[in-house]
Every structure is written in C-alpha cells, then in structure tokens.
Amino acid sequence: MVWTPLHAKIHRTIRSRHLFERNQRLLVAVSGGQDSLCLIKLLLDLQSKWGWYLGIAHCDHRWRSDSQANANHVENLAKTWGISFYLETANEPINSEATARDWRYQALSAIAQANNYQYIVTGHTASDRAETLLYNLIRGTGADGLQALTWQRPLTTGIMLVRPLLEITRTQTEQFCQEFKLPIWEDSTNQDLQYARNRIRQELIPYLRENFNPQVESALAQTAELLLAEVEYLEKAAQQLREKAMSWGIGDEEDSLTRLLPLRLNRRVLQKAPLALQRRVMRQVLQQIQTDAASFEHIEKLTTLILAPNRSQTDPFPGGAIAQVEGDWIWLK
Helix, strand or coil, X not given: CCCCHHHHHHHHHHHHCCCCCCCCEEEEECCCCHHHHHHHHHHHHHHHHXXXXXXXXXXXXXXXXXXXXXXXXXXXXXXXXXXXXXXXXXCCCCCCHHHHHHHHXXXXXXXXXXXXXXXXXXXXXXXXXXXXXXXXXXXXXXXXXHCCCCCEEEEECCEEEECCCCCCCHHXXXXXXXXXXXXXXXXXXXXXXXXXXXXXXXHHHHHHHHHCCCCHHHHXXXXXXXXXXXXXXXXHHHHHHHHHHEEECCCCCCCCCCCCCCEEXXXXXXXXXXXXXXXHHHHHHHHHHCCCCCCHHHHHHHHHHXXXXXXXXXXXXCCCCCXXXXXXXXXXX
16 A cells, blocks of 8 residues: 555544544445545555444435436445445435535435444545635625534434545645546536536636635635634533523423523623624524524624613514513513
8 A cells, every 4th residue: 555645644634633433434425526536545545554344325416417327436436445335316306505415414324324334424625615615705604604614523313424634625635536546537517607616616716826825725724724613612602601691581490491482681691791702692592492594683683682771672583582671681582
C-alpha cells in the first residue's frame, strides 16, 4: 500500500477528533464520484490499522438516464474490493435537492439499522463546506446555517453520521483519484446550472478563487469550523438561560414534558443577558411550541417583549400561540 500525506492526514483526523472507534462497522455512502471514491479508498487502506468492517451503500435517485449504470459501476467496485454492497433505488425519480437529501439519509439509515452498522460515512469535503456556507449566507441564515456540515451528528438511535474529509478540498480528492487511477463516474447533474449549488460551485467559487483568494474554499471551511465551536457554546449557554427563565404556567410537575402551553419566561432574568443569548432563547422556545422553523421576524417579535411595556402582545405565531407581557413575565398561550 502506498502511504500518502492524505492517508496520514485522515488517520490523524479520525484519531484526534474521535470520529470512529476501532473494530466498528462503517457503512460508506459511495456515489461513484471523486469524493466518495477517495473516501472509500482511504478507509480501505486504513482498515488494517483500525480493524473496521466496511460496507458500501449506493442510492439511486433515478434522476439520470445512466443512474442504473452508475449503480452497477459502484457495485462492481465493491465486488473488486470484496466489500458488502447495498443498493437503494427510489420508487419515483427525485428531482429536488432537498427531497433527495432527505430520502438518501432515510435510505442509508434503514440500511445501517438492518445490517448493524454503527456509522454512516459520507465524502463531504472542505469544498462542500465552503459552498454550504455561501449558499446559506446568500439565503440569509445566521451562524447556525454558516457552520452547517459538522464532523459528526446522530442520524438515528445508535447510528452516527460522520464526515472525515471536511479538511480536504475537491481538488485534493481529484488528485488522489488520479494518483491511484480510481474510476470516477462523472455525474452529469453536477454541471446543471439550474441548481443553485452548482452555480456556486461552477461560477461563484472560481470567481472568488481568481479575484479574491486562491485558497477561498479552505478559508471558508475554516470559518465554518470556527463557527461550529462558537454555535455549540452559545446554544448551551442559551439553554441554561432558558431553563433559568422559564416556568410552566399550570401544574409545573404535571405532564410538563408533553403539555407545551401555556409557558412563561421571566423578563428580569432575560434582561441581564446579551442580545445574542436572548435571541437564541426565543428561538429555542419557538422550536418547542411550533413545527415550522422559527424565522428571524418571529424571533425578533418575541425578543422585543423582553423590554416592552406591560400588556404588550404579539399577533399569533404559526400554530396559533400568542405571547403577552404580564409584569415580569412573558406568557405564551
């Protein structure tokens, strides 16, 4: 086996970030593109050091005419490497990026649960992280959206999603595939500029690279990494503040976990906190009482009540809840 600097880097990353334990079962999502081929090759080469059992999963969205041939290509690679192969094919063609992503994670989770894999591993790179940051920034997200694509997160009970390549750019995965002559399957949809992410990848990133920073992908990925730690800290601080400020309206001990309303927040507790934490508390409260994601306008409307005159109230939030000031308390009913 040829041991490259990339092998050493990923080996160190897995060890220092505690991404995997030894002798675990890893289900690797392989599309056939350069990032996923780079990932599975690296994990195969590191397998002897970690004692993993590796499996390959491929999800066929049926949105390309060559999708079945693509699936066959990945299956043949799995056979060549002597790895278990699992295929999930969509019942109907999936044409939305968001719908495809949700279906894909559901399919991977089902395969992992049925076959006792503890980890699902994907080939997301620093380039993906940079594109996600730009995509969410353009849409108007806060720090939470900018730090999206974390190293690991739970998908379902007992199954962790892990992304070991978040410090590796797409240029590096391409060079790695060329060095080891890995047979990349070119996905024609990656060139389709009707998708916003492809326009960011094909047009915006190259423009930024040429005119502003040759290492823009790594720089943006580093920004996402910094935000990841800061968001985690702020969320924990906001949770502690919310627990201090919140009191259940009726029968605190009785069925408080299932009956969400009415609830109240102590304004005096919240007034002492920085605005950043006040907003996060209000977002956590709204996430607790409504199914839709809390918008910036909804959060601001609720945050304003911390300093509003007595008897101030909001118009209804999605789901019908109304917030009202009663002395030192903000009531949501």
